[in-house]
Amino acid sequence: MPQHETLPNSNFISPLKRGLNLKGSASACNNNEASFTVTEDSINDHELAQRKTEEAASRRYEAADWLRQMDNGASSSLSKEPSEEEFCLALRNGLILCNVLNRVNPGAVVKVVDNAVVDNLAIQSSEGPAQSAIQYFENMRNFLEAVNDMKLLTFEASDLEKGGSSSKVVDCILCLKGYYEWKLSGGVGVWRYGGTVRITSFPKWSSSNILGTESVVDETESSQFLHLSGEVSVEETKAANALASVFDQFGLKLLLAYLKEAGGVDDLPLNAMVIDTLLRKVVKDFSALLDSQGTQLGHFLKKILNNTGCLSKREFIEAITLYLNQRHSLASNEFSKLCTCGGKRDSNQHNVNYSANHVEIIDAQQKELEKLKYFYEEMRLEVKHIQSKWDQELRRLENHIKSLEEASSSYHKVLEENRSLYNQVQDLKGAIRVYCRVRPFLPGQSNGQSTVDYIGENGNIMIMNPLKEGKDARRVFSFNKVFATSATQEQIYADTQPLVRSALDGYNVCIFAYGQTGSGKTYTMSGPDLMTEETWGVNYRALRDLFHISKERADAVKYEVGVQMIEIYNEQVRDLLVSDGSNRRLDIRNNSQLNGLNVPDASLVPVNCTQDVLDLMKIGQKNRAVGATALNERSSRSHSVLTVHVRGRDLVSNSILKGCLHLVDLAGSERVDKSEAVGERLKEAQHINKSLSALGDVISALAQKSPHIPYRNSKLTQVLQDSLGGHAKTLMFVHINPEVTALGETISTLKFAERVATIELGAAQSNKETGEIRELKEEISNIKSALERKETELQQWKAGNARNAIESQKAPRAVSPFRLPKNGTSDSMRPENCQRSMDDRSSEVSKEGQDFPQHL
Numbered sequence: 127m128p129q130h131e132t133l134p135n136s137n138f139i140s141p142l143k144r145g146l147n148l149k150g151s152a153s154a155c156n157n158n159e160a161s162f163t164v165t166e167d168s169i170n171d172h173e174l175a176q177r178k179t180e181e182a183a184s185r186r187y188e189a190a191d192w193l194r195q196m197d198n199g200a201s202s203s204l205s206k207e208p209s210e211e212e213f214c215l216a217l218r219n220g221l222i223l224c225n226v227l228n229r230v231n232p233g234a235v236v237k238v239v240d241n242a243v244v245d246n247l248a249i250q251s252s253e254g255p256a257q258s259a260i261q262y263f264e265n266m267r268n269f270l271e272a273v274n275d276m277k278l279l280t281f282e283a284s285d286l287e288k289g290g291s292s293s294k295v296v297d298c299i300l301c302l303k304g305y306y307e308w309k310l311s312g313g314v315g316v317w318r319y320g321g322t323v324r325i326t327s328f329p330k331w332s333s334s335n336i337l338g339t340e341s342v343v344d345e346t347e348s349s350q351f352l353h354l355s356g357e358v359s360v361e362e363t364k365a366a367n368a369l370a371s372v373f374d375q376f377g378l379k380l381l382l383a384y385l386k387e388a389g390g391v392d393d394l395p396l397n398a399m400v401i402d403t404l405l406r407k408v409v410k411d412f413s414a415l416l417d418s419q420g421t422q423l424g425h426f427l428k429k430i431l432n433n434t435g436c437l438s439k440r441e442f443i444e445a446i447t448l449y450l451n452q453r454h455s456l457a458s459n460e461f462s463k464l465c466t467c468g469g470k471r472d473s474n475q476h477n478v479n480y481s482a483n484h485v486e487i488i489d490a491q492q493k494e495l496e497k498l499k500y501f502y503e504e505m506r507l508e509v510k511h512i513q514s515k516w517d518q519e520l521r522r523l524e525n526h527i528k529s530l531e532e533a534s535s536s537y538h539k540v541l542e543e544n545r546s547l548y549n550q551v552q553d554l555k556g557a558i559r560v561y562c563r564v565r566p567f568l569p570g571q572s573n574g575q576s577t578v579d580y581i582g583e584n585g586n587i588m589i590m591n592p593l594k595e596g597k598d599a600r601r602v603f604s605f606n607k608v609f610a611t612s613a614t615q616e617q618i619y620a621d622t623q624p625l626v627r628s629a630l631d632g633y634n635v636c637i638f639a640y641g642q643t644g645s646g647k648t649y650t651m652s653g654p655d656l657m658t659e660e661t662w663g664v665n666y667r668a669l670r671d672l673f674h675i676s677k678e679r680a681d682a683v684k685y686e687v688g689v690q691m692i693e694i695y696n697e698q699v700r701d702l703l704v705s706d707g708s709n710r711r712l713d714i715r716n717n718s719q720l721n722g723l724n725v726p727d728a729s730l731v732p733v734n735c736t737q738d739v740l741d742l743m744k745i746g747q748k749n750r751a752v753g754a755t756a757l758n759e760r761s762s763r764s765h766s767v768l769t770v771h772v773r774g775r776d777l778v779s780n781s782i783l784k785g786c787l788h789l790v791d792l793a794g795s796e797r798v799d800k801s802e803a804v805g806e807r808l809k810e811a812q813h814i815n816k817s818l819s820a821l822g823d824v825i826s827a828l829a830q831k832s833p834h835i836p837y838r839n840s841k842l843t844q845v846l847q848d849s850l851g852g853h854a855k856t857l858m859f860v861h862i863n864p865e866v867t868a869l870g871e872t873i874s875t876l877k878f879a880e881r882v883a884t885i886e887l888g889a890a891q892s893n894k895e896t897g898e899i900r901e902l903k904e905e906i907s908n909i910k911s912a913l914e915r916k917e918t919e920l921q922q923w924k925a926g927n928a929r930n931a932i933e934s935q936k937a938p939r940a941v942s943p944f945r946l947p948k949n950g951t952s953d954s955m956r957p958e959n960c961q962r963s964m965d966d967r968s969s970e971v972s973k974e975g976q977d978f979p980q981h982l
């Protein structure tokens with residue numbers, strides 16, 4: 127623009143000035159240059175004044191606005207944008223100012239004279255206006271004194287009067303506002319307003335800031351304000367910040383420690399008083415520390431000065447920084463080192479860096495530690511939780527196991543009860559009891575595959591054929607009980623004992639061992655070693671038991687025990703208890719009334735104790751025929767029968783008990799072709815097979831409840847007739863060899879045993895004779911003898927002279943009650959002969975039982 131170009135010294139022209147300039151240039155057209163300059167100066171003054179007025183107004187509005195916000199009552203008397211006059215008028219009574227000051231600094235003006243009080247006084251008093259002016263003045267005076275105490279900007283009371291400086295009033299209010307806002311923001315660092323500076327806030331601000339209950343600004347607080355004429359230096363700001371930060375670190379940590387000391391932050395009832403008290407303590411401690419540290423620092427600095435003589439300002443600051451770092455690292459020993467060396471820059475440079483790093487590391491480690499603590503706590507809780515869950519689970523499992531235990535024990539009880547009930551039923555039926563025993567592998571034998579696959583608790587045994595597959599490979603057999611290879615002699619006897627004991631009650635009992643050669647028959651019946659009581663078999667244990675019980679019952683029953691021991695070898699019965707070596711053949715007489723013995727001619731040796739039995743056994747074993755075969759070197763090729771006769775007399779009733787216990791160790795049941803025997807051995811094997819076949823026939827006939835039982839087909843069945851067919855208690859131990867090579871024999875043995883188990887002999891009967899029966903029997907026997915005598919006499923008479931006969935016919939005679947057959951003999955009536963003729967007729971019966979071993 128051309129006008130601008132006409133103003134060579136002017137680089138910038140304000141719009142206002144420009145406007146005026148336009149006017150000026152217009153008038154310049156009419157006036158000279160001097161008048162133009164004057165006009166320009168006056169315009170500048172005017173502009174400045176205008177601006178000042180605007181600025182003053184703007185500041186006044188700001189002050190008014192703030193006063194209205196701070197004092198609710200102010201809005202009625204103080205407008206938002208008051209004129210200078212309105213502003214002064216509204217504040218003149220000091221009421222708004224006092225109220226606001228009390229909000230900024232509670233309790234700063236203790237007594238504030240209210241509008242209503244003043245107005246009332248004015249109405250009541252004739253000197254109303256004068257009185258109210260005095261009251262207002264009191265407000266103003268109190269306000270100004272309080273502001274002065276706070277070292278804030280102040281003004282004169284007259285500044286609110288006409289002609290006074292309202293700008294001073296505005297300055298005071300805005301200063302108060304700035305201070306208030308600084309306080310609200312936490313009061314940290316430096317606050318300044320014009321020439322008024324507050325360097326930092328000490329405890330009082332903290333407590334007031336936290337509690338809002340600061341009552342009076344005390345000397346300590348007031349002293350924190352510095353009135354500076356110029357700007358605040360950077361150093362001062364730094365110092366103030368450092369101080370504030372130190373206080374934060376120290377004060378708050380100390381406060382926290384006190385709170386914790388007071389029984390835990392959570393439990394402490396926090397109120398203003400508590401905080402105030404704690405903060406006061408913090409400040410006191412902090413002041414004490416400052417004092418002591420100041421003294422220490424003083425010593426340190428003086429020492430540096432003394433040691434080094436003259437230090438530049440920079441070196442001095444470095445020494446202080448070093449000191450601070452050392453202090454920061456909290457290593458007191460390092461601090462003393464530093465003091466000793468006087469804080470020389472070069473020697474300690476390394477330490478400074480080291481210390482700074484150290485602090486950093488410690489900080490980082492502390493943070494890590496906090497994290498770890500947190501994780502540890504979390505973990506601890508989690509572990510606790512898991513632990514309690516485990517505890518619950520364990521308790522649950524414990525209960526479960528207990529209930530299972532109970533169930534299993536009651537299951538076993540029920541199983542045992544079932545077994546005993548079953549046995550009772552079997553006894554009532556008179557069924558032959560069958561126990562199966564599996565022989566273990568012998569030392570030196572292949573300990574390979576066993577044919578016994580499984581042994582059940584309820585008398586089942588599963589035999590497996592390893593050469594077959596699928597269903598056919600396995601077969602289950604059921605007996606009264608199955609003893610595994612681990613069964614001891616004692617366990618075997620425990621199940622046999624009740625049967626043995628019933629011999630003492632007058633029962634006939636037969637226990638016989640069946641099985642192929644080498645399957646363990648002799649082991650079960652006699653045991654491997656006579657000398658070792660532990661391994662004694664059923665025979666010795668049974669006799670020991672009988673002696674034991676008979677001793678126990680000695681007061682009630684008088685027992686006599688006698689033993690016979692015979693051997694059936696090649697269908698000949700031989701006495702094993704002969705000591706003279708005579709090899710006499712013995713006859714068998716069933717149902718013989720003589721002594722009640724089947725083999726009456728065999729030695730019956732009374733025994734009183736176990737030792738007697740052992741001595742006899744030795745003789746018996748010596749006499750027993752033992753031959754070696756390919757299958758078992760020690761194989762006995764005969765059946766041995768140990769018969770224990772028990773006769774008991776009841777000492778009270780005088781009744782007689784007669785019990786008989788047959789303990790039979792049969793010869794091996796294997797097929798003859800397998801033994802590879804020839805000559806004498808072949809003959810033995812054939813006899814053994816024949817007798818076992820006869821046993822099979824008897825069992826088969828008994829099983830079918832056949833009217834004729836072919837006992838007389840072999841000496842063995844004849845000897846055992848009373849025990850198999852009579853009302854006896856019979857137990858068979860069936861033995862098996864677990865080797866795969868013996869599988870065929872094992873199967874046929876088990877089939878035979880299963881068949882035996884089905885036989886029902888009828889309930890066993892005790893051979894108990896009361897005294898009366900015995901007397902009657904004796905009477906019958908006497909009559910029989912008398913009859914026999916008479917018969918002899920009759921024969922003599924028949925063959926005698928007729929005269930005597932005629933005379934005897936004439937003479938009266940007693941008639942025999944037993945008429946004899948005219949042409950029969952007494953022999954034809956003998957039961958064994960009847961039996962024999964019946965047996966001969968029905969020898970075909972033995973063809974049954976295809977399941978039985980070949981010899982059966």
Ligand SMILES: Nc1ncnc2c1ncn2[C@@H]1O[C@H](COP(=O)(O)OP(=O)(O)OP(=O)(O)O)[C@@H](O)[C@H]1O
Binds near residue numbers: 565641644
């Ligand atoms: N349960 C067992 N525990 C340990 N060894 C046993 C068992 N049963 C048998 N034996 C052993 O097996 C071998 C043959 O046993 P044992 O003589 O009793 O058979 P066996 O059937 O009587 O034979 P045989 O028909 O020839 O008389 C013996 O050495 C015996 O000690």
